Amino acid sequence: NAGVTQTPKFQVLKTGQSMTLQCAQDMNHNSMYWYRQDPGMGLRLIYYSASEGTTDKGEVPNGYNVSRLNKREFSLRLESAAPSQTSVYFCATKPGQVNQPQHFGDGTRLSIL
Amino acid sequence: RKEVEQDPGPFNVPEGATVAFNCTYSNSASQSFFWYRQDCRKEPKLLMSVYSSGNEDGRFTAQLNRASQYISLLIRDSKLSDSATYLCVVNPLTGGGNKLTFGTGTQLKVEL
Numbered sequence: 001n002a003g004v005t006q007t008p009k010f011q012v013l014k015t016g017q018s019m020t021l022q023c024a025q026d027m028n029h030n031s032m033y034w035y036r037q038d039p040g041m042g043l044r045l046i047y048y049s050a051s052e053g054t055t056d057k058g059e060v061p062n063g064y065n066v067s068r069l070n071k072r073e074f075s076l077r078l079e080s081a082a083p084s085q086t087s088v089y090f091c092a093t094k095p096g097q098v099n100q101p102q103h104f105g106d107g108t109r110l111s112i113l
Numbered sequence: 114r115k116e117v118e119q120d121p122g123p124f125n126v127p128e129g130a131t132v133a134f135n136c137t138y139s140n141s142a143s144q145s146f147f148w149y150r151q152d153c154r155k156e157p158k159l160l161m162s163v164y165s166s167g168n169e170d171g172r173f174t175a176q177l178n179r180a181s182q183y184i185s186l187l188i189r190d191s192k193l194s195d196s197a198t199y200l201c202v203v204n205p206l207t208g209g210g211n212k213l214t215f216g217t218g219t220q221l222k223v224e225l
Contacts, residue, residue: 031211042217043157043200050211058212090156094211098204099145102213104156 002026006091006105013081013112021076021108023091029103030096032074033058034066036087043090049074051096081112114139119201119216126223130191134219136201137183145204146177148186150197151218157200160186191223 007022023032033048035058045058049068063085065077078085088109092102119136126132138146146163161168163175163184174187184203188195201216 040217043215045212048212050209088154094213096211098206099162101145101147101149101159101162101202104158106156107154109154 004091004093004103004105006089006108008108009106010109011111013078013110015082015112017081017112018077018079019081019110020078021089021091021110023074023076023105024072025091025093025103026072027093027095027103028071029093030071031094032068033092033094033102034064034074034076035090035092036060036085037090038087046076046089083112086110086112116140116205116214117201117203117216119219121217121219123220123222126191126221128191128193128223128225130223131187131189132191132221133185133187134199134201134221135183135185136216136219137181138201138203138205138214139182140203140205140207141179141182143182143203143205145213146175146184147202147213148173148175148184149200149202149215151200152197157215160199188221191221193223193225196221196223 034046035043047066052071091105094102148160149157150160151157167176172189176185198218
């Protein structure tokens with residue numbers, strides 16, 4: 001049982017390149033999330049999808065786009081990468097019930113030169 | 114005021130000690146509360162949910178004080194393996210109840 005799978009695990013990009021981070025879950029959860037985590041900053045929500053077919057901005061959406069392809073998959077796209085987007089990116093999922101916790105993938109470490 | 118506030122630490126304690134962390138939250142309508150553990154450069158993992166009556170899981174005890182809007186985590190008989198960052202997490206019921214708010218974490222270092 002894989003849970004929440006993120007690909008790739010590591011990536012180095014040059015400024016201006018584009019890339020898509022993939023997240024897939026086999027937990028049948030309704031909601032999916034993308035966070036970034038920088039040293040000393042804690043987790044910051046980029047975008048989330050409460051259910052299939054919906055997406056909403058989080059705290060730091062600028063420079064990113066998302067697609068909820070189906071219930072299982074939620075991708076994060078950087079159209080023109082900037083050094084400020086160097087970070088660790090975590091995908092998370094959550095069941096629809098309010099009192100349930102989130103479950104995280106093991107992260108994508110992205111460096112932009 | 115931040116939605117969720119934690120003392121960043123680090124808390125340096127000897128092995129076998131008891132240590133407690135507090136976390137305050139600003140939205141009185143918040144319903145669900147959790148403690149997560151995050152090891153260095155790893156993903157956050159659920160440690161335990163926090164229930165209104167308080168709950169215990171082995172050496173870990175979580176408490177909720179709605180009147181004062183804080184939750185706490187007590188770790189007894191600390192182990193070296195407990196060294197990690199502990200994240201306080203609250204569901205403020207905004208965004209349809211689908212968005213959790215994470216504190217920035219309290220760092221614990223357990224030493225010999």
